[in-house]
Every structure is written in structure tokens, then in C-alpha cells.
Amino acid sequence: MKKVSLAVASLVILLAVLLVAKTLAYRSKQLPAEAAPSVPIDTAAAARLAGALAFRTISFQGTAGVDTTQFHGLQTYLERAFPAVHARLARERVAGFNLLYRWPGGDTTLQPVLLLAHQDVVPVEPGTEDRWTEPPFGGRISAGYVWGRGALDDKGNLVAILEAVEALLGQGFQPRRTVYLAFGADEEVGGAGARQIAALLGSRNVRPEFLVDEGGAVAEGVVPGARTPLALVGIAEKGYVSVELTVHVPGGHSSMPPPETAVGILSAAIDRLQGHQMPAAIRGPTAQMLDYLGPELPFSGRLALANRWLFGGLIAGRLGRTPLGNAMLRTSTAPTIFQGGVKDNVLPSTARAVVNFRILPGDSSATVLRHVRRAIADPRVEVRAQEAALSEPSPVSDVKSPSFQLLQRTIREVAPDAVVVPWLVVGGTDARHYAALTRDSYRFSAARVGLRDLERIHGTNERVAVANYGDMIRFYLLLIRNSAG
């Protein structure tokens, strides 16, 4: 008996030693803080952003519904607001309203830098206009914020990029690398414009050293357990597939129903899909996020993240409690459309549903379809992927690349209080269309967002703090200076 307890005790001690050793060996991946260069921001910058927010550049699937005067208006406005940019950079319109700017570098042997943003915005949900503190297309500044649809997504970034280039031109800065700016006009409806710009650049053999797009931010209180702000740099984005489920059965009179109607069959299928989610796991970009985050946590958190071989399940469980955390761990399942029936006393002959999946890197649309068929396991339910909007997960960009290091250094200069962590963008961005041109696609903006701000994006009261907008401009200015100076 004594021997057994002695063996158990030594095992426990061994385990404790192992856990602590792993924790102590868990080194910070942050770059040392450097003295941030001072970059004064023009006090009229916020007003220029506000002016751009007044244009209702709403994108729609297809050209029907697009108000071309708004896009013309925005582009004419930008010409006036940024005269040096428009005098010194070559600007092209690509397939409609998509814009491509080229600022030629002095050294043609260097690969160019590509900065992305988009001109279009999502509409304001009808009936919610009154809930806005300032009108969504009013172009107002009040209480220290610039208000309006697009302040964060994504005119804030677009106008900040132009502001940075205008300032650099004013300082007589001449880039060594060529700098491209590409501003799509339909990111919110799939980014066909970005695909066209990417094809054009590809045909000209332009191979950017790296690109920076929206999709990451300086997040405060978004990731559970993190006590400092996190500069989330998207190194990949999830794929997208909507799966259509259809049931065809003989119709008839509802007074003599079969055991299951089309609606019943389809409901059961949806229920099985919700009950059998795709597997959750800490892998890929989310594993990399934890590797960067872990060493910055207090001891208990560090111990847990350093020993994922033991605590992985616990960590995944905690992370998966929020919808965002869950989306980072697995291919997500979201039934979004359900249709069937025309009259209360008629048995429907068809019922149709659409389930939207956001595909984790490592999975694919094919694995999703296989999963759907297996989970539903009912031959009466036809399963079909909607091809039009389908996209596979993006490649995962390298955090060991010189470009990531440069980005990390620039972020430290702009947000010295933040910990830089790679991350998985759970939505979609234009960046994915450029995957064939560069291996290093990063999704980051110096905008500071809390959980409440995430609701404002595509929601009500979208806004950016005037002071924070200065950081967004500073970020692009320093990024160009650090990469092309």
C-alpha cells in the first residue's frame, strides 16, 4: 500500500515538474517595445473621413440596385480631398467602380506592397434608422466619434490609407518599393471587383511582397482571459459554402396527412445537422493564436496554454462558449433559410432550406458536403452546394515571414499596449481573391474594437473614435515607411 501511494506521489510530482517546465519554457513571441516615432495627424483628417461616410455606396448582388451616382460622388470627393495622391499616383478604374492606384517605387527589383480596402458598405436595416445616435449617412462628428455606416467597415481604413499617402507625399517621401492601393466596390457581396483587380495585377506579373486588408483589429475584451488589448492579425480566413436542402413529396389535403410532411422531413434534417456539428479542435491559425497569447497570460493561463496536450479539451471548451470562439474552433453550421408550404390546409409538395457553413482551414466544401449527407442520413433530402458564392478556406500566411515581423514591429509602434497575435478571420474579406499573387496576406487595422463595436459593424451606430482614427492613419503611414522607406 505504502509502495503504491509512493508511486502515485512521485507521478504527481513528475507531472507537476513537467507542467511547470513547459510553462517556463513558453517564451514570449512579442518584439521588444521600441520608441514610437511621432507622427502628427492633420486635425482635419476626421472631417475628411466624415465626408466620405456621407455617400451611400451600398453594394448589391449584381448591378441592379447600385446607385452609381453615390460611387461617382465618393470618387470625385476623394480626388478633391486628396489632391497630392491623385496628382502623383496613377489611378485606374477596373470593371466598374473598383479602384487601383499605383505609386511607383525607385527600386524596380523590389516586390511591391499592396494595401486593400473597400468602398462599398452594407445597407442600414429598415426600421433601425431611428436607433442611430447620428444618422448613418450624415457624415457627422460628435462626442469624440466619427459616426456612420462604413466608419469601421471599411471606409475608415480606405480613407486612412489615402490620408497616410497624402501625408507622406507632403513630406517628400519617395517609396523604394512600388505601393499599390486596391479599393473594391463590392466586397460586401462577394468581391467580384477584387477578383478582377487581382486578375489584372496577375496579368501584369505583379507579385506583392505582402498585402494588408481589413479583418483584424486591436481588440479589447473580445478574447476571454486576455487582459491586454490584442492586435489580431488575420493570417487566414474561413471558406464559405451554402448548402441547399430540398424535399419533394406528393402533396395533398392536410386532413389525411402521412406520418411526415415535407416540412417535417426537412425540420428533422436541420435538427440532425444542428445536433451533429463539425468537430471542434485547436489547430491551424487558432493554435498559433494561443501560442502567441499564452506567454502573455498570468501564470495559471500560461500553464494551461503551454500544456495543451493535457488541457486542450478544457481550453477548447472555454473558448467555444462564445459564438466567436466556437467559430474559431470548427466549421460552423448556420441554417439561414427555411421555406415550405403555401396554405394552412395544403400538404406542401416541396420544402427547401439553406444552411450556411464557414469552413475552417483544413476542411473543404467537399468535407462539408460529406458531413451533411452523413449527418442527415435521409435519401428523401436532396443535398446540393450553391456554387455561386462558394469559396474554399484561404491559405494560411506564414508568421515567420519577414513581412509578418515588419507588421508586428509597426503594430508595436502604433499600439504599444497591445499583444500581437495571429488569428483566423471568421468572415470573408477581399484578400482571399489575391491568394494567387502573394503568400503573405495579412488582415489588420489599427481600429480599436470591443465586443460592443463588433455589433456596430453591419449593425447600428457604427463609429470610430477620432483619436483612434489617428492611430489607423499612423499605422498605414508607418507601414509604408517601414516597408518601402
Ligand SMILES: [Zn+2]
Ligand atoms: Zn468589410
